[in-house]
Amino acid sequence: MLFKLLFLLLALAPASIYALEDTVFNDDVLGLIVFKAGLQDPMGKLVTWNEDDQTPCNWIGVKCDPKTNRVSELVLDGFSLCGHIDRGLLRLQFLQKLSLANNNFTGTVNSALSHLANLQVIDLSGNSLSGTIPQQLFLQSGSVRLVSFAKNKLTGNIPQSLTTCFSLELLNFSSNHLSGKLPSGLWYLRGLQSLDVSHNLLQGHIPPGIQNLYDLRFLSLHKNRFSGKLPEDIGGCLLLKSIDFSENILSGALPHSMQMLTSCTYLNLRGNSLTGELPPWIGELKNLETLDLSSNNFSGRVPSSIGNLQLLKSFNVSMNYLTGSLPESMANCNSLFSIDASHNHLSGNLPSWMFRGAMPSVPLSSQRLGENLSSPASLGSLQVLDLSSNVFCGHIPSNVGELGNLQLLNISRNHLVGCIPGSIGELKSAYALDFSVNQLNGSIPAEIGGAILLEELRLEQNFLAGEIPVQIHKCSLLSSLILSHNNLTGPIPAALANLSNLENVDLCFNRLSGSLPKDLINLSHLLSFNISHNHLEGELPVGGFFNTISPFSISHNPSLCGAAVNTSCPSLHPKPIVLNPNSSDTNGNSPSHNHPHQIILTISSIIAIAAASFILLGVVAVTILNIHARSSHSRSAALVLSAGEDFSCSPKTNPEYGNFVMFSGDAEFVVGAQTLLNKDAELGRGGFGVVFKTVLRDGCLVAIKKLTVTSLIKSREDFESEVKKLGQIRHHNLVALEGYYWTASMQLLIYEYLPSGSLYKHIHDRTGGNCLSWRQRFKIVLGMAKGLAYLHHNGIIHYNLKSTNVLIGSSGKPKVGDYGLARLLPMLDRCILSSKIQSALGYMAPEFACKTVTITDKCDVYGFGILALEVVTGKRPVEYMEDDVIVLCDMVRAALDEGMVEQCVDERLRSNFRIEEAIPVMKLGLICASQVPSNRPDMNEVVNILELIQSPSEADEELE
Known part of the structure; x- marks a missing residue:
């Protein structure tokens, strides 16, 4: 009873009382028991905490000072505790370290923790704390050395009171929702060694004065909204080892003072709008192990001084405007593990030094290297080789199989010719091979079965012929087999049914024949199986995936039958009776060869001939009557009109x-x-x-x-x-x-x-005074994507997607209309289609103008991309000015390149939109509107991407 009374008094007492000496109970025991009482302990971690103990020093997570026998550390990391951080902790007046990381604590940060005068470490990271960080927390925290509130749900500004914590060595507020500017006073905490405010909503310029942090080792401002230039005086932080300014809106050139950061091992400036050439002094940062300058606007050549970075492991300059070639001096970078120079304007020969090392990753995607692929010399340790989306020509080297450790080989979207060498079967470690969208011919080598770890094989859009090799069943881990748009012949091998991991199979647009193996129904992981546009025949397998297969996936196989194609399969009949006077007799004697004109007719044939003659007479009579009836009907219809x-x-x-x-x-x-x-x-x-x-x-x-x-x-x-x-x-x-x-x-x-009218009206009619909010616009984009995905799932291509064909329901829900009308035409002639949808200027995919490119559902994806940009920007796909024509897609792409894509958002929204949603939606729109159909995602992927872009709170709201 006495304990319960004291418990109640403790819960109600002001903080000043907690410093009083308790002569009956140990303050630490009482404080921790009160703290425990407000928690849920699902794993029973605190079961040893007993209120009858005289001291808590033997309790789990508790450490005492041996001199005073008072609690000095409370470390309960990863205990799965739930509840609030209770005031009971305030009795622990000798507490120096409080670490409650990686639990499920909720509520706000308790400002009363500032009364723990001896506290040096506060780690509340990895919880679900919300609200703002109280200013009072740091007003009396002169001894605090480490503060981490990372991975919570905190909002508001970084408190100015932090700038008075002159003993602070580590500050981590990463992965929250903090906003506002970075306090300039942080640069006067001269003992600060680590500063991490990444993954927040901080904005504004980075204030000058960072050179005062001469003890700073780790600096991360990653993924915020910082703008302006990189700090000109950053070179004063001579001990900096790790710098991360990636995914902000920073601009300008690299500051000259950075050449003084010779201790730096990690430099990441990815995803900004930095400009200028890569300076020669970058080779003076001789301790660099990771250099990531990707997704910026750098231009010029890669300086030869890069070769001085002998410790460099990862080099990424992708998605810039670099020219020339990678310097020969990079052969001196003996530690290189990964090179990514994709999406630049690099030219010249493929650097020969690449084939003298054993570098595990060399993705050079989307370069403009116009030379033939030369045979590799010594790439025995290579694990990833990505040369996709270039203009390489020539043959695949016959000794490609010597890359025995290769795990991924991607040479897709080039101009390669010739046969696929049989040595690919020697790639025993490969899990993905992609040779798609080239001009390869010959057959698929039977040696492919030697790649026993293969999970994905893509050979689509080539000129491959011959049969699918049965040896492919040896690739038992294969989950994706894409061989579409080739000239493959013969049957689908029955051995395919043994590949139990198959998920995606695409064999469309070939010349495959024969019937489908019945055992394919045993492929329990199948997600898609496209065999359209072939010469397959017989009955579709019944059961498993094939009971729900899309008609689109089996179309244009005239001899296929079964429920999925709405064609019944012919029944089996006994052999017909042969009415042939020259047939064998009962003793099996052969007919005489003296009768050259043999008559072989079945009973059913005789009946059919007779019936056909009778029907023919009837058809002639009916036709004459119909001509007369139609003439009368036409006259009647004309009168009605x-x-x-x-x-x-x-x-x-x-x-x-x-x-x-x-x-x-x-x-x-x-x-x-x-x-x-x-x-x-x-x-x-x-x-x-x-x-x-x-x-x-x-x-x-x-x-x-x-x-x-x-x-x-x-x-x-x-x-x-x-x-x-x-x-x-x-x-x-x-x-x-x-x-x-x-x-x-x-x-x-x-x-x-739908009385609310079209999307065009809601976007472009400015006379009504109403403007769609950002939330309404995002829901419209997502709704359109879901509607199109459903159409494509059911084998329907829209062909005529535009904002006037999207209607808005009474609840603001978008509804795509006018779909499938092209199916009413006798044939999908692109000239007829183009004339019928000429009003869709700006929405039409470029393949309508190219007779050699097949029109697929990817033309809808193109139209959707333009529509998404139209919804976000409020501008028409093509706008005619007095002296110019503005193409929406080109305008947004140029703004993205210049780092000003935010300015493309409809001005009527002003600041009332989510930048973290608007920019990704515009980027997705540009990807969907790619000139190359194969580069566009399918609509299911678009829906998934949009749902990832959508703010979690908004997604939860839609589920309610």
């Missing part, structure tokens, strides 16, 4: 007016309603027709598209079949097709009516 086309009739009242079908229940047009040709009812016009608003007899408003492609439309049967398929498409981000109306002279499509 001239009278204003009143659609008050339905099949029930007057069948002459055509077939009116609603997919959900019956409905009719209202008698006497304004006709569709009334301009007052017109909602808009597009490449495929005019849209009107009307009302059905049940009072339901609908939007009706009167198709203007009557001369090109399919037959009634094909039209109705395609429309019914479109009517089955249901998704909350797609405009629902509710029905259709058919006559020989006119076709109507009936859609749900």
Whole structure:
């Protein structure tokens, strides 16, 4: 009872009382028991903490000073504790180290901790603390040496009171949501050795005076919003070993004083807007092990002084504007482990020194090195070789198999010719081989089976011929097999069914024949299996993945049958009776060779011939009658059109007016309603027709598209079949097709009516005074992506994506409309398509203009990319000025190169948008609008990327 009373008094007592000496109970025991009482301890880590003990010195996580027998350290890192940091700790007046890292503490940082006058270490990192860092916390903390609040949810500014902690040696506020500017007073904490404020929302210029931190060893301002130039006086920090200014908005050239940082081993300036040439003095930083200058605007040549960095392990200058070649002197960098010089303008011969070392990673993607691939000399230790997206030509070296330790070989998207050498089977350590998008010919070598650790094989878009080698089943770890767009022939090997790890298979656009192996249903990890545009035949496997396979993945194989292609397979019948007088007799004697004209007819053939003759006579008669009927019908239809086309009739009242079908229940047009040709009812016009608003007899408003492609439309049967398929498409981000109306002279499509209008109106109509918020815009981009992903999953390409074809629902939800209309045309002729969607200027993928490039769902991805940029910027894809034409895609790309992409965001949003979402969305839009279709992601990937970009709080809000 006495303990409980003291417990209550302790919880209510002011902080000043805690310093009093307790003669009955040990203050430390009491304080820790009170602290424990406010916690949840799911792992039972604090079970040894017993209130009956006279001292806590033997408790787990507790350390006492042997002289005073008082608690000097409390270290409970990684105990999975939950709850608040209780005031009970304030009784630990001799506490020097408080470390509660990597738990689940919540609430705010308790400012009363400042009353622990002896505290030198405060580590509350890796929790879920929120709120601001209190100013009072550091007003009486003159002895504190280490402060870490990393990996929490703290907000607000860095407190100015920190600048009075002159004993501070380490400060870590990384991975929070801190904002505001960096206090300039931090540069006067002369004992500071480590400063980490990375992964926050700090902004403004980096204040001058950093040279005062002559003991500074570690500096990280990574991933904030710092702007301006790098500190000119940073060279005064002579002991700096690690510098990270990456992923900010810094500009200008490298400060000359940096050449004094000869102790530096790690320098990362990635993802800024730094300019100028790489200075020769960079070779004086002789202790550098990592140099990352990627994703900036550096130009000029790589200086030969780089060769002085003999300790250099990682060299990354990718995504700049560097020219020339990599200097021969780099051969002196004996410790090199990784070189990435991709996405530059490097030229000349492939540096010969690369083949004299054993460097485990040499990605040189997207360079402009126009020389042939030469045979490697001594790359025996190479693990990763990426030469993709260049203009390499010539043959793949025949001795490529000598790279025995190679794990990834990517030479895709070049101009390589010739055969794939059989020596690739000697790549026993390779897990990924990518030779796609080249001009390779010959066959896939059977030796491929020797690459037993292979997980991914990509050979698409070449001129490979021959059969798929059965030896591929030896690659038992294979999960991705992409061989599309080649000239492969023969059957799909049955051995493929033994590759139990297969997830993605793409064999489309080849000349494969034969039937599909039935055992493919045993591939339990399959996610996609595309065999479209081949000559495969027979029944599709039944079971497993193939029960839900997309029709798009098996299309254009005329002889395939099964439920997935809506074609029943022919039944097996016994052999026909042979009616041949010259056939063998019952004794098996052969027919005489004296009868050259043999007659072999089955009973079924005789019946079929007779039936066909009868049917032919009937067809002739019916055709004559139909010609007369159609002539009368056309005259009748012409009369109806001239009278204003009143659609008050339905099949029930007057069948002459055509077939009116609603997919959900019956409905009719209202008698006497304004006709569709009334301009007052017109909602808009597009490449495929005019849209009107009307009302059905049940009072339901609908939007009706009167198709203007009557001369090109399919037959009634094909039209109705395609429309019914479109009517089955249901998704909350797609405009629902509710029905259709058919006559020989006119076709109507009936859609749900959305009164809020098109995305074009919401973005570009500035007369209403309303402006879409950033949250609304992001949801529109994400919703469009989800709708398109659903279409592509069901094998439907939109072909005509633009902001006028995206409608906004009453709740602000986007709905993509006008999808699949190209399926109503008799053939997907790109000239017809281009003429029908010519109003989509700026949205059309470049492959429409290239007759040799297949039009795929990637043309929708291009249109989506332009739409995403339109939503963020508020600008049209192409805008005509007085003296200039502005192409939106080019404008955003140029702004990104200049580090001014923020200025592209719609000015009406001003500062009311999330920069951490807006910039990635614009970058994603540019990637989707790539000129090369294979470089564009698919829409499922786009949805996943957008969901990653979306702020967690907003994503949670959508789930509620």
